[in-house]
Amino acid sequence: MEARERMDQRSESRPTVERMVEEIVGCKWSLHVLQQIRAGVCRPGALERSAPGLTAKVLNERLSKMLRFGILERVVYPEAPPRVEYRLTEFGLRFTRILDAIDELQRSPGQE
Numbered sequence: 494m495e496a497r498e499r500m501d502q503r504s505e506s507r508p509t510v511e512r513m514v515e516e517i518v519g520c521k522w523s524l525h526v527l528q529q530i531r532a533g534v535c536r537p538g539a540l541e542r543s544a545p546g547l548t549a550k551v552l553n554e555r556l557s558k559m560l561r562f563g564i565l566e567r568v569v570y571p572e573a574p575p576r577v578e579y580r581l582t583e584f585g586l587r588f589t590r591i592l593d594a595i596d597e598l599q600r601s602p603g604q605e
Contacts, residue, residue: 530580537552
């Protein structure tokens with residue numbers, strides 16, 4: 494593997510916060526998923542049902558990206574059938590302040 498490829502992989506695995514914001518805020522499903530998890534909806538099936546049009550494939554892509562970014566953590570319970578939940582990490586709790594800023598901008602005068 495060339496040095497450039499290794500460098501690209503490292504930068505992809507540890508993106509800057511600016512890059513995270515671009516990728517998360519630029520996707521309507523990511524914002525929805527973050528809002529739902531923040532509100533306590535943490536099971537994949539419930540997340541998928543929370544938005545008409547959100548497919549399992551897209552949900553899994555969004556969850557995987559937020560796991561890689563360190564915004565979410567995945568908790569697997571040793572049950573039959575296995576139960577999986579997603580939770581905000583400490584960083585994720587700070588990151589979701591973006592949702593507050595978006596809500597505040599939406600409520601600003603002149604935004605109807």
